[in-house]
Amino acid sequence: MSSDIYKDIILDYYRNPRNFGDLANADVRAKDSNPLCGDIIEMQLKINDGKIDDVRFKGKGCAISQASASMLTEVIKGKSLDDVKAMGKSNVLELMGIDPGPTRIKCALLGLKVVKLAVYGYLGQAITEEVKQLV
Numbered sequence: 359m360s361s362d363i364y365k366d367i368i369l370d371y372y373r374n375p376r377n378f379g380d381l382a383n384a385d386v387r388a389k390d391s392n393p394l395c396g397d398i399i400e401m402q403l404k405i406n407d408g409k410i411d412d413v414r415f416k417g418k419g420c421a422i423s424q425a426s427a428s429m430l431t432e433v434i435k436g437k438s439l440d441d442v443k444a445m446g447k448s449n450v451l452e453l454m455g456i457d458p459g460p461t462r463i464k465c466a467l468l469g470l471k472v473v474k475l476a477v478y479g480y481l482g483q484a485i486t487e488e489v490k491q492l493v
C-alpha cells in the first residue's frame with residue numbers, strides 16, 4: 359500500500375477512534391504523557407486468565423499518538439500479558455504502516471508504553487528500562 363493510504367487510515371483512527379472511552383469494570387488503569395508535548399494516553403484493561411479480555415483508551419493529542427493507541431487496543435485484545443510485554447517499536451511501526459520519523463516515533467510509542475505500564479502494574483512488577491525509554 360502507498361504511504362498515502364496509511365496516512366488516511368491513521369487519520370480515520372484519529373477521527374473515529376476504536377475502543378475509546380471508559381471500561382467500567384477495568385482491572386487496571388495506567389496513564390502517561392509525552393514529556394515533549396504533554397499529550398496524554400490512558401489505558402484501561404480487563405484481564406482474565408492472563409489475557410487481555412477488553413480494553414479502552416482515552417487521550418488527548420496528535421493524530422499519531424491517538425491513532426496508534428487506538429490501533430493497539432484492537433491488536434492487544436485477546437493477547438496474553440507475556441505477549442504484550444514482548445511487544446516493541448517494530449510492532450507499532452507495522453501497525454501504522456509508516457515510519458513517522460525520529461521525533462514523531464515518541465508519539466507512536468506512547469500508547470504501547472501506557473499498555474505496558476498497565477500490564478506491569480497489574481502484575482505488581484517493576485517497570486523495566488525498556489518501557490521507561492519508549493517515550
Ligand code: FES
Pocket residue numbers: 392395396397419420421422423464465468
Ligand atoms: Fe504529542 Fe504527538 S505531538 S504525542
